[in-house]
Amino acid sequence: xxxxxxxxxSVPRKEGRDKVTGESKYVDDMVLPNMLFGATVRSQVPRGxxxxxxxxxxxxxxxxxxxxxxxxxxxxxxALIGEDQPxxxxxxxxxxxxxxxxxxxxxxxxxxxxxAAISIDYEPLPAIFTIEQSEHRFxxxxxxxxxxxxxxxxxxxxxxxxxxxxxxxxGEYSTGAQEQLYIENNGMIAAYDEAQGITVWGSLxxxxxxxxxxxxxxxxxxxxxxxxQMETGGAFGxxxxxxxxxxxxxxxxxxxxxxxxxxxxDRMEDMVATxxxxxxxxxxRTAVSRDGKILGGEIDFTIDGGAYATLSSVVLSRGVIHxxxxxxxxxxxxxxxxxxxxxxxxxxxxxFGAPQSLFAMERHMDRIAQIVGLSPVEIRRRNFLQAGxxxxxxxxxxxxxxxxxxxxxxxxxxxxxxxxxxFAKQNQLGASKKGMGIAAFLHGAGFTGSGERxxxxxxxxxxxADGSVRVLVSSTEFxxxxxxxxxxxxxxxxxxxxxxxxxxxxxxxxxPNSGPTVASRTVMVVGxxxxxxxxxxxxxxxxxxxxxxxxSPDAFRAACQQHVAKHGAIRSWSRYEAPSGIFWDDQAYRGxxxxxxxxxxxxxxxxxxxxxxxxxxxxxxxxxxxxxVLHPLLARGQIIGGIAQGIGFSLYEKVVWQxxxxxNGQMTNYIMPTSSDLPPIRxxxxxxGNIHGAYGAKGIGELPMDGPAPAIVNAIEDALGVPFDxxxxxPEDIMVGLAASSPVSSMGxxx
Amino acid sequence: xxxxxxxxxxxxxxxxxxxLKKVRAYPMERLLDVLRFELGLTGAKEGxxxxxxxxxxxxxxxxxxxxxxxxxxxxxGTSIVTIEGLAKRDTLHxxxxxxxxxxxxxxxxxxxxxxxxxxxxxxxxxxxTVDEIREGLSGNLCRxxxxxxxxxxxxxAARRRSSV
Numbered sequence: 001x002x003x004x005x006x007x008x009x010s011v012p013r014k015e016g017r018d019k020v021t022g023e024s025k026y027v028d029d030m031v032l033p034n035m036l037f038g039a040t041v042r043s044q045v046p047r048g049x050x051x052x053x054x055x056x057x058x059x060x061x062x063x064x065x066x067x068x069x070x071x072x073x074x075x076x077x078x079a080l081i082g083e084d085q086p087x088x089x090x091x092x093x094x095x096x097x098x099x100x101x102x103x104x105x106x107x108x109x110x111x112x113x114x115x116a117a118i119s120i121d122y123e124p125l126p127a128i129f130t131i132e133q134s135e136h137r138f139x140x141x142x143x144x145x146x147x148x149x150x151x152x153x154x155x156x157x158x159x160x161x162x163x164x165x166x167x168x169x170x171g172e173y174s175t176g177a178q179e180q181l182y183i184e185n186n187g188m189i190a191a192y193d194e195a196q197g198i199t200v201w202g203s204l205x206x207x208x209x210x211x212x213x214x215x216x217x218x219x220x221x222x223x224x225x226x227x228x229q230m231e232t233g234g235a236f237g238x239x240x241x242x243x244x245x246x247x248x249x250x251x252x253x254x255x256x257x258x259x260x261x262x263x264x265x266d267r268m269e270d271m272v273a274t275x276x277x278x279x280x281x282x283x284x285r286t287a288v289s290r291d292g293k294i295l296g297g298e299i300d301f302t303i304d305g306g307a308y309a310t311l312s313s314v315v316l317s318r319g320v321i322h323x324x325x326x327x328x329x330x331x332x333x334x335x336x337x338x339x340x341x342x343x344x345x346x347x348x349x350x351x352f353g354a355p356q357s358l359f360a361m362e363r364h365m366d367r368i369a370q371i372v373g374l375s376p377v378e379i380r381r382r383n384f385l386q387a388g389x390x391x392x393x394x395x396x397x398x399x400x401x402x403x404x405x406x407x408x409x410x411x412x413x414x415x416x417x418x419x420x421x422x423f424a425k426q427n428q429l430g431a432s433k434k435g436m437g438i439a440a441f442l443h444g445a446g447f448t449g450s451g452e453r454x455x456x457x458x459x460x461x462x463x464x465a466d467g468s469v470r471v472l473v474s475s476t477e478f479x480x481x482x483x484x485x486x487x488x489x490x491x492x493x494x495x496x497x498x499x500x501x502x503x504x505x506x507x508x509x510x511x512p513n514s515g516p517t518v519a520s521r522t523v524m525v526v527g528x529x530x531x532x533x534x535x536x537x538x539x540x541x542x543x544x545x546x547x548x549x550x551x552s553p554d555a556f557r558a559a560c561q562q563h564v565a566k567h568g569a570i571r572s573w574s575r576y577e578a579p580s581g582i583f584w585d586d587q588a589y590r591g592x593x594x595x596x597x598x599x600x601x602x603x604x605x606x607x608x609x610x611x612x613x614x615x616x617x618x619x620x621x622x623x624x625x626x627x628x629v630l631h632p633l634l635a636r637g638q639i640i641g642g643i644a645q646g647i648g649f650s651l652y653e654k655v656v657w658q659x660x661x662x663x664n665g666q667m668t669n670y671i672m673p674t675s676s677d678l679p680p681i682r683x684x685x686x687x688x689g690n691i692h693g694a695y696g697a698k699g700i701g702e703l704p705m706d707g708p709a710p711a712i713v714n715a716i717e718d719a720l721g722v723p724f725d726x727x728x729x730x731p732e733d734i735m736v737g738l739a740a741s742s743p744v745s746s747m748g749x750x751x
Numbered sequence: 752x753x754x755x756x757x758x759x760x761x762x763x764x765x766x767x768x769x770x771l772k773k774v775r776a777y778p779m780e781r782l783l784d785v786l787r788f789e790l791g792l793t794g795a796k797e798g799x800x801x802x803x804x805x806x807x808x809x810x811x812x813x814x815x816x817x818x819x820x821x822x823x824x825x826x827x828g829t830s831i832v833t834i835e836g837l838a839k840r841d842t843l844h845x846x847x848x849x850x851x852x853x854x855x856x857x858x859x860x861x862x863x864x865x866x867x868x869x870x871x872x873x874x875x876x877x878x879x880t881v882d883e884i885r886e887g888l889s890g891n892l893c894r895x896x897x898x899x900x901x902x903x904x905x906x907x908a909a910r911r912r913s914s915v
Contacts, residue, residue: 010854013856016856019858019862020847020848021794021835021837021847022833026793028796031788180894181894182858182860183798183804183858183860183893184796184860232858233796233858233861234857234860236894267798479857480857481857633853633900636900637857637895637896637897637900640897640899641895641896644896644897644898645894645897666799666801667803667804668801668803672892674889675884675891675893678897678898678899681897
């Protein structure tokens with residue numbers, strides 16, 4: 001019998017038809033009777049004490065609903081990990097665009113004028129804007145030392161390694177903020193009635209994060225808060241934590257107005273006020289032997305968290321655990337910290353700290369290669385983690401991964417060696433130069449360390465009256481294919497046709513808390529729970545005598561119908577249990593950081609135009625081991641989409657800051673790649689399987705974000721012979737870098 | 752009632768998806784808002800409101816326009832096609848089918864505009880090369896797909912149309 005009929009096949013996307021016909025309903029497509037439109041009055045200064053708020057003339061203020069911090073029934077905070085971020089600033093503001101007041105009116109055209117008519121006076125307070133200013137404590141803006149969180153990972157001893165080393169290689173690397181730039185801006189609708197409490201509908205990733213935040217904000221019991229996800233037009237982490245803020249604002253307005261309120265951000269508000277990828281700085285100091293082996297080293301990883309703690313501690317955690325890359329470190333000391341600045345809080349974005357620390361690691365490997373006199377290929381080969389060896393957190397690699405073999409295949413399909421030789425010759429002539437760059441990396445799936453145990457996710461599967469099956473999870477669809485793949489898993493487990501399985505829309509009234517839709521955990525962790533909950537339905541039917549083992553789909557349908565007619569809906573629940581033998585020490589930051597890692601080798605081919613200094617990526621090979629690929633079409637789509645964002649991160653997307661505020665909050669001047677900008681992206685999978693994931697799957701959502709930046713910047717160095725250690729790397733940066741590196745400046749040439 | 756520019760609403764006629772529609776709207780109101788809020792055609796999306804992203808793309812007399820940049824008065828008397836006008840009852844347009852099969856839609860927010868841009872492209876160039884597809888869709892931003900499966904969908908639709 002074929003045991004895997006549905007997983008592994010590219011079945012039609014569950015909600016695909018509605019998406020191509022325009023029938024899908026996103027939050028801005030929804031209208032409630034009597035609905036008002038809400039807007040947010042925000043801080044114009046990076047840090048200050050609010051001294052006076054004036055409602056100016058020319059506005060019929062009596063028509064507006066106005067909410068301030070005083071209207072908050074419960075705690076004035078957006079409850080997340082900590083409770084330091086206010087919902088509305090009342091006395092002081094700590095970053096530009098911090099929310100202060102909320103307005104609502106039936107005519108949305110009147111809101112911009114009303115916002116403009118409100119003037120807020122501040123007593124300015126000194127502000128800090130960079131990691132360095134925060135570290136030097138020019139001003140203490142958070143806690144006692146501006147530090148949200150630190151981690152220390154120590155493996156082995158560094159005693160004597162610097163003396164033993166043939167080479168000591170140092171480098172400093174940095175990455176910039178990056179906007180998620182989902183095409184659907186953030187938005188929420190809230191409605192309130194005394195009996196049912198507050199309901200919000202919105203564009204979001206994590207229904208239960210919002211549920212928790214609204215309970216604390218409104219001082220409501222769980223049953224008086226309902227969160228419903230609408231179709232969501234992209235998220236990438238950008239709709240992980242900030243939607244709690246918008247939901248809170250819409251809820252406060254709806255409670256005060258006694259009418260439903262819709263808040264939809266426009267593009268500029270979304271870009272300047274909501275979260276971005278954390279800017280980072282990484283320092284490496286590595287002891288290396290003559291034959292290119294890493295003996296040990298120190299890594300210092302620092303991220304800029306913005307003005308409030310929000311998710312910085314967990315972003316830092318993923319970043320620090322990935323900082324050593326897919327290499328064997330006999331000894332290492334990794335220090336990490338997240339610091340405060342007076343910018344809007346930085347937050348979740350695909351990769352979640354790992355793209356930052358892996359950029360540094362992979363640039364540093366090329367630097368080591370150069371100093372030791374080995375090729376980028378050889379230096380990696382000599383240091384790859386092998387099965388049976390331990391990572392920096394002393395997690396033993398138990399799967400039979402062979403990174404050397406993975407590298408060989410990537411070199412082969414990219415025609416790396418031949419091209420490198422050819423380019424070395426061609427580059428001596430001509431106004432453009434070509435190069436090849438490699439990135440080797442890994443990405444852990446699921447929450448870090450004890451995270452999954454704390455989450456303790458619950459998944460439900462329901463047998464319905466018509467004999468079909470419905471999956472109940474809070475895991476959200478926002479393009480990745482959650483609905484499709486979880487349906488495949490349930491269908492596979494029950495040996496039913498894919499069409500017989502449907503997904504409940506995430507609605508906290510209906511679905512259990514299966515955890516947030518983040519961290520590449522949905523298919524691997526939630527999928528595994530769906531698999532076991534689905535089996536529970538069959539067991540119920542079999543033990544009730546209505547169904548026999550080896551049943552047909554028709555028999556299942558009939559049995560399910562009968563059972564539901566007699567006893568009501570059948571529901572089967574499954575709760576996460578940590579696999580045995582998984583050990584994590586939160587104090588020492590040591591142990592099994594992730595139940596599984598995906599592994600990858602990416603190779604970029606670039607051309608740098610020496611007239612315009614623009615870089616084009618000409619070819620991109622992405623080879624990854626991701627366990628079992630459950631849906632080849634969606635998996636390939638995830639990888640290519642992630643690489644496109646990674647190319648943007650490397651070469652296009654630059655947030656221009658001034659006093660903590662993004663100055664280029666438009667698609668006109670914050671540039672993401674278009675269809676004409678991207679190379680052919682060639683995707684290859686290796687499938688080793690994974691005992692912890694549904695049908696052997698690992699997480700893949702974030703992985704493709706990690707590799708493009710170092711692969712591309714390594715290729716640029718290969719083309720130009722000049723190192724660049726900071727991204728985004730725009731043509732003007734390359735121009736400056738080249739000018740600085742040549743003994744006789746070719747710039748300005750007239751003097 | 753006057754609008755924020757002090758002007759009055761006017762009655763404007765236009766043909767939408769083959770049907771004559773009369774709407775009362777401010778002349779400078781955006782075609783996008785009239786389609787979405789007056790006519791209930793929410794398939795066109797607002798991504799940026801400044802003509803950069805193409806999510807609000809519709810066809811106006813066969814030309815591809817960003818409906819966020821078109822004052823509705825300018826659309827008076829024209830024929831507009833939105834995503835809702837492509838499928839014939841239950842039969843999807845060949846591009847809608849190809850987008851479904853090739854993975855051209857992920858989160859779906861750019862999809863209506865992207866499909867209309869592709870309709871426009873194939874009307875002008877029934878058998879485009881890959882570069883022509885990439886160029887033809889470059890006014891429509893997609894953050895999910897990296898475009899490859901969209902380009903493949905358009906190529907597939909062109910193939911199917913030519914083989915009919």
